[in-house]
Amino acid sequence: MGRSGEAILVVDSGTTSTRAVIFAPDGLVLSAVRKDIAQHYPRPGWVEHDASEIWTLTLASMREAVAQVGGAGQIAAIGITNQRETVVAWDKETGEPLHRAIVWQDRRTAAQCEALRDAGHEELIQQRTGLLLDPYFSATKMRWLLDNVAAVKSAAQTGRLAFGTIESWLAFKLTGGGHVSDASNASRTSLLPLEAASWDSELCDLFGVPACALPEVVDTTGVVGATMPDLLGAALPISGMAGDQQSATIGQGCLSPGEAKATYGTGAFVLTNMGTKPPRSQHRLLGTVLFQSDGQRHYALEGSIFVAGSLIKWLRDSLGVVSSSQETEALARSVPDNGGVVIVPALSGLGAPHWRPDARGLVSGLSFAAGRAHIARAALEAMALQTHDLAGAFAGDGAPWTSLKIDGGMSANDWMAQDLADMLDLPVERPDFVETTALGAAVLAGVGSGVFPSLEDAAHDLRGGVRKFAPTMEKDARAKRLAQWTEALSAV
DSSP, X not given: OOXXXXXXXXXXXXXXXXXEEEEOTTSOEEEEEEEEOOOBXXXXXXXXXXXXXXXHXXXXXXXXXXXXXXXXXXXXXXEEEEXXXXXXXXXXXXXXXXXXXXXXXXXXXXXXXXXXXXXXXXXXXXXXXXXOSOTTSSHHHHHHHHHHOHHHHHHHHTTOEEEEOHXXXXXXXXXXXXXXXXXXXXXXSSSSOTTOSSOOHHHHHHHTOOGGGSOEEEOSEEEEEEOOHHHHSSOOEEEEEEEHHHHHHHHTXXXXXXXXXXXXXXXXXXXXXXXXXXXXXXSSOEEEEEEEEXXXXXXXXXXXXXXXHHHHHHIIIIIOSOSSTTHHHHHHHTSSSOTTOEEEOOBTBBOTTXXXXXXXXXXXXXXXXXXXXXXXXXXXXXXXXXXXXXXXXXXXXXXXXXXXEEESGGGGOHHHHHHHHHHHTSOXXXXXXXXXXXXXXXXXXXXXTTSSSSHHHHHHHHHXXXXXXXXXXOHHHHHHHHHHHHHHHHHO
16 A cells, blocks of 8 residues: 555545545555535525535544544545535634535525626626636625624624635634635635735625635645544644645646646536636636645636536436436447537536526437437537537637546546547547546645655656547538537527
């Protein structure tokens, strides 16, 4: 298992589960423990988590994983990666949550965002923070808690209120009171300017969030505290923290400007490393902090596709076109082309670069010659076509891709991976180990604790092998597909 005391314990606190994964310095997974967390939907459009449950299950996962490798003496450091934008409010003195956490998916603050937009504030927010006005981000969730939860309002008045995203909450509980947030998560709140070391007082006033309730903004790599010894059997340093999409970008080794990764899960998230200059998008992409080391920030541009794997789930569960997601690959290979069928998967609107929440899905080009294989193939083709639109937006913002690194559940589909390479006319690379989110946190923690000398060394040693897909499609065939897509999009 690698030398004693050099393993890295990663907490991967996601939307549906929390996991503890222990990596050896060569990337071997020594232990992995997963526990599902409950989803609460108090009203349509509202999504909440129990922060106490997240903490209890996270600690239990960590303890199980540490026991499986022979105790805390094997662990050099801890890294944390997490669902982004989700907000916890707690009492600094008791350490207890004051309300359920409001999850990133929650839409309850849509009217608040609309009011701010109508008042002309979006340009200032985008210019400073790189973000758009949307309930997705954390600041309006904080304001909602202050306005609607008596315990939160009271804690604010007495100076006992703590706000934080999930990594901040877990660090507080693990260290017994440290109130910190890493720069990548802090950059998703709408309260941290891309170029400022800490919170912006004007933005705090605009959203009505007291700056004294916010955590200290810290590096994504470097020791930010140590666990209380009684929790895991020793005081272990927490030396890496990052939001899940930034962590996956680092886990994919996208450490040089221009390198891009795409995660194909329920939706798809594409991030491109932009180096040390804050990105300013003219195509409604998001600017975000990728990582921060010794106070030096590195940035990314981010684009989101709303519907990816959820399209295949819809074909399976709602239409019965396929019996499993794995079946789509064989079906796609069974026909020479899409038979004229094109799917625009706007089942919950269109994300970047279109940003049309009102758009609705479309299946076009149906004829008696079309069968379920053509529909399955068209669904997979929609992934490359949506990604092609994003590639144009990134190029327009001065960040053209030279290759694309892919991960996430859908990326296991070899046909889709090849289709991405063909439609983008770029090499596509998929790691053999696709749990890149946890891997990125291990990279950050490994460097922050001195197990590795640099992020490049850590990513090289931990990432392992990759499979490459080179473009083989003829130019005319690509142009025909894009023309079909453009026509279908215009109908939407």
